[in-house]
Amino acid sequence: ISYGASSYDLSDKWLHPSFLRTVPTNQDIIMVIIKLIQQFEWNWVAFISSDDSYSQNGLKLFRSNIKATSICLAFSYEITLNSNFTDVLKRIESLSINVIVVFTEEGTARALVKTAVKINIRDKVWIAGDAWSMDAELSTWPGIGQIGTIFGITAATQNLPEFDEFVYETRLRDENDACVNCEGIAKCSQVCDDCMRENAENIIDENPTYSFFIQAAVYTFAYALHHMLNCSMTRCNPAQDIPPYVLLKEMKTLNFLLLGRTVKYDRNGDSPVFYDVVFWRLDAQHAVFERIGTYNTYPQLTFTINNSLIGWDRVASVPFANCSAECPVGFIRQMDQNHACCFQCKMCEINTYVNYT
Structure with missing residues (x-):
């Protein structure tokens, strides 16, 4: 995912x-x-x-x-x-x-x-x-x-709820928790050497564009496994082998809400x-x-x-961005052969009129 x-x-x-x-x-x-x-x-x-x-x-x-x-x-x-x-x-x-x-x-x-x-x-x-x-x-x-x-x-x-508090709490725990420097570091789930080189504010202010997508990907796996292992809120059935193709099929059927937004997958996996x-x-x-x-x-x-x-730059209205300006009254379009957007304005011939219908 x-x-x-x-x-x-x-x-x-x-x-x-x-x-x-x-x-x-x-x-x-x-x-x-x-x-x-x-x-x-x-x-x-x-x-x-x-x-x-x-x-x-x-x-x-x-x-x-x-x-x-x-x-x-x-x-x-x-x-x-x-x-x-x-x-x-x-x-x-x-x-x-x-x-x-x-x-x-x-x-x-x-x-x-x-x-x-x-x-x-x-x-x-x-x-x-x-x-x-x-x-x-x-x-x-x-x-x-x-x-x-x-x-x-x-x-x-x-925005991820309580993320700021989580970052501050984790940094504080890393500073005081002996687990950070002990041989059993593998048991610590929140140790991040790269994160420790940054202050908490820099982590919190990082571009949040992908935050939801990361969380949704993790939750997709979690929900699929939760269903397949018949989990309750406190326990799951004993571990069992789950073939990857079975897990994939389960993930494709998911439809859940995350932070008020629907997470589901169409037939293309999108x-x-x-x-x-x-x-x-x-x-x-x-x-x-x-x-x-x-x-x-x-x-x-x-x-x-x-x-x-929208505050348009140095103008009070939508800027002009067309190939040709509209023809004034009494003129008709003479289309350009190279671009459908481009034309010249040709004066209407005598005894003709513009049909606006």
Whole structure:
């Protein structure tokens, strides 16, 4: 059971019959990105990917899913840390593209966005994939506020009840418990050398995106074993051999609530999807990731955006991000042969009228 592998290819049960996951697929996040673009009626966008299967699969899914929409992919490019980011950004500028989807891993996204700050790219709309949707380093980078409006698509976070108290209690116990330094250390269940190098506040403030998915994966195994061993709240039947395929079958049938959220698996081993759309509010002393929308697939598909929470960069309304502006009265569209989103405005001929029906 994976809490982090979101490649859509893993949903293929012919290739991965015993794979389950608690994290959404990149098919899901691509659908959120498309919904967000449609929400503001943009149609002229760039898609930046990186040289990994997750990102490349995302570009493939984006191309496929926009075919049934009015969105045009004006520019796509695969970047690495060695790419000439300045050339890529200037190419986007030359095509008058104002919406940029950056669907790359975190390090590459940082390099691209920092270059945008350096060369004074302004007034763009940036849509961040989940790898950097709430990047603390980028959000406080000097000048980040000048590049435009930034949206992040992130799996809906869920705070773990009593986690703070658990961390403080565990650290205190490690400091005072002789078990930490004794030969019987294997019996200690909460000893973590890496954790001890961090103070409690750093652990508590760590990005919580995957916390729920990790807990859901552990609970899936626990519930399945609980059922198969006929456990009560205090004891289980004597240990017995459980073949892996039997355990897998049991896990696929589970349907339980965890922290108010449903955990279950469909025939592809995928879980219900809960995404947040966050707005990077950069006008305060400290950057704030503010949830301005949601995308859920359970119990039914819903997508909501609260426009009133968005502070567009240097403009009071939704920025223009289309290939062509609407024609004024007395003109008709003359469509471009290369892009369905593009057209020129041609004056209506004498004795003709525009049929708006």
